[in-house]
Amino acid sequence: MIKEMGKLKTVKNYPKFMLELALNILKDNRLCDNCLGRQFALVGFGLTNKERGHILKNALILELYNKIPDDTEAVSINQNIAKMGNVLAVQSLQRKECEINLNSANDSACELCEGLFDQLTNYVKPVVSKLKDEDYQSFIVGAKIPPEILEKEDNIRAKYNITTGESIKSEFTREIGKLIMNQTNKEPDFELPDITIIIDLSNQNITLQKRSLFIYGRYRKFIRTIPQTKWPCYDCNGKGCIRCNYTGKRYTESVEELIAGPILKIAGGIGSRFHGAGREDIDALMLGNGRPFVIEIKEPEKRNIDLKKIEKRVNKKTKRKVQISNLSFANKKKVQEIKSQAKKTRKTYRATITLDKDIPDELFLKLQNELKETKLKQQTPKRVLHRRSDLVRVKTVYSVSIKKLAEREIEAEIIGEGGLYIKELISGDDGRTKPSFSSILDCQAKCVKLDVVYLHTDEN
Ligand SMILES: [Zn+2]
Numbered sequence: 332m333i334k335e336m337g338k339l340k341t342v343k344n345y346p347k348f349m350l351e352l353a354l355n356i357l358k359d360n361r362l363c364d365n366c367l368g369r370q371f372a373l374v375g376f377g378l379t380n381k382e383r384g385h386i387l388k389n390a391l392i393l394e395l396y397n398k399i400p401d402d403t404e405a406v407s408i409n410q411n412i413a414k415m416g417n418v419l420a421v422q423s424l425q426r427k428e429c430e431i432n433l434n435s436a437n438d439s440a441c442e443l444c445e446g447l448f449d450q451l452t453n454y455v456k457p458v459v460s461k462l463k464d465e466d467y468q469s470f471i472v473g474a475k476i477p478p479e480i481l482e483k484e485d486n487i488r489a490k491y492n493i494t495t496g497e498s499i500k501s502e503f504t505r506e507i508g509k510l511i512m513n514q515t516n517k518e519p520d521f522e523l524p525d526i527t528i529i530i531d532l533s534n535q536n537i538t539l540q541k542r543s544l545f546i547y548g549r550y551r552k553f554i555r556t557i558p559q560t561k562w563p564c565y566d567c568n569g570k571g572c573i574r575c576n577y578t579g580k581r582y583t584e585s586v587e588e589l590i591a592g593p594i595l596k597i598a599g600g601i602g603s604r605f606h607g608a609g610r611e612d613i614d615a616l617m618l619g620n621g622r623p624f625v626i627e628i629k630e631p632e633k634r635n636i637d638l639k640k641i642e643k644r645v646n647k648k649t650k651r652k653v654q655i656s657n658l659s660f661a662n663k664k665k666v667q668e669i670k671s672q673a674k675k676t677r678k679t680y681r682a683t684i685t686l687d688k689d690i691p692d693e694l695f696l697k698l699q700n701e702l703k704e705t706k707l708k709q710q711t712p713k714r715v716l717h718r719r720s721d722l723v724r725v726k727t728v729y730s731v732s733i734k735k736l737a738e739r740e741i742e743a744e745i746i747g748e749g750g751l752y753i754k755e756l757i758s759g760d761d762g763r764t765k766p767s768f769s770s771i772l773d774c775q776a777k778c779v780k781l782d783v784v785y786l787h788t789d790e791n
């Protein structure tokens with residue numbers, strides 16, 4: 332049910348003589364039931380503004396009955412109410428044999444809303460027909476009210492010192508919302524509506540804003556040549572040039588595109604955004620249980636989609652490059668959640684490392700011991716300085732275990748804190764990471780192959 336906002340509140344500045352205030356308003360203004368009732372929206376409960384306005388008008392007609400036809404002011408107020416179609420007012424004038432001045436048609440429109448509340452169904456019809464092809468469960472109505480109407484309402488409120496009214500916008504959107512709900516059987520949702528319907532009263536335009544669809548999942552990456560997200564071409568900044576073969580991209584494929592493509596085909600929508608829980612280097616594999624991600628589909632045509640089918644479709648299409656799993660529907664909050672989680676998540680890496688001289692086995696033992704449960708200082712690596720600020724981060728290495736592959740070639744399994752730069756932990760990055768494989772082994776160590784083999788998240 333649509334909440335009758337604020338109606339259950341007790342009002343402090345309750346008008347002492349509500350009828351007197353209503354009478355004063357109607358003396359100089361011709362208002363419809365809605366617009367009169369709305370000025371008392373916060374008084375009492377259980378009535379629509381229209382009902383409130385109607386009751387107040389009828390009460391006034393009864394009150395004025397003994398004053399007409401002699402009191403000219405009473406007659407004119409009665410006339411004003413009769414012009415707006417109040418049956419009791421018309422009968423009252425008839426009985427007292429007063430002239431009923433129902434002359435021109437432009438005399439019978441509400442001076443405040445200009446007949447808006449008589450035409451609600453005219454607005455609802457096109458909205459409902461627009462909604463017919465949409466896949467949604469919930470909606471909310473928004474409106475752009477012409478400034479001259481807002482100004483008129485402000486003036487009335489100021490003139491009569493009205494403290495119990497609600498805004499024309501909230502009444503309009505609520506009443507429209509009720510009618511839409513009755514015709515579509517969909518629920519209004521004030522927090523996270525699937526669709527926001529915006530009605531612009533000045534030009535009768537109706538726009539539908541569709542909430543993005545968020546899908547959570549985990550991905551694994553099996554090739555060393557694709558980045559996680561789309562990279563714009565350096566030369567043209569994404570516009571397209573000879574260098575990038577007019578694709579605007581530095582790499583022809585990315586994890587993002589491989590996943591988003593099939594999803595967009597199924598869900599529709601105007602575009603997508605990929606949010607990863609951290610990222611691995613282009614040349615690193617992402618193995619094990621996979622890395623969490625959230626993909627956001629903008630303005631989806633379908634929400635009720637089969638995630639199992641999507642998983643199959645993506646995995647079939649991307650073959651041995653990328654595989655996804657654990658898909659579930661998510662919301663915007665999940666994006667922040669996986670990003671902040673990524674900073675804390677331990678990861679297990681496997682690195683193949685070359686050394687520029689022969690190293691005695693004892694030194695590998697020393698390396699394993701020295702890096703066990705160690706906090707190290709890592710200044711932003713030179714290779715990412717162009718996109719990250721230059722500062723020193725303290726990161727933890729939990730364990731390192733070394734396997735010798737050949738003379739001057741080893742394999743290391745490293746468990747480290749999220750955000751630890753592994754290539755620099757190995758090379759030392761000219762002293763920017765301390766200590767490092769190079770500093771402990773007293774040689775130049777270089778990571779030639781790197782894979783993320785496991786993410787230790789809470790889920791596992
Ligand atoms: Zn009105």
Ligand SMILES: [Zn+2]
Binds near residue numbers: 566569572579
């Ligand atoms: Zn280019």
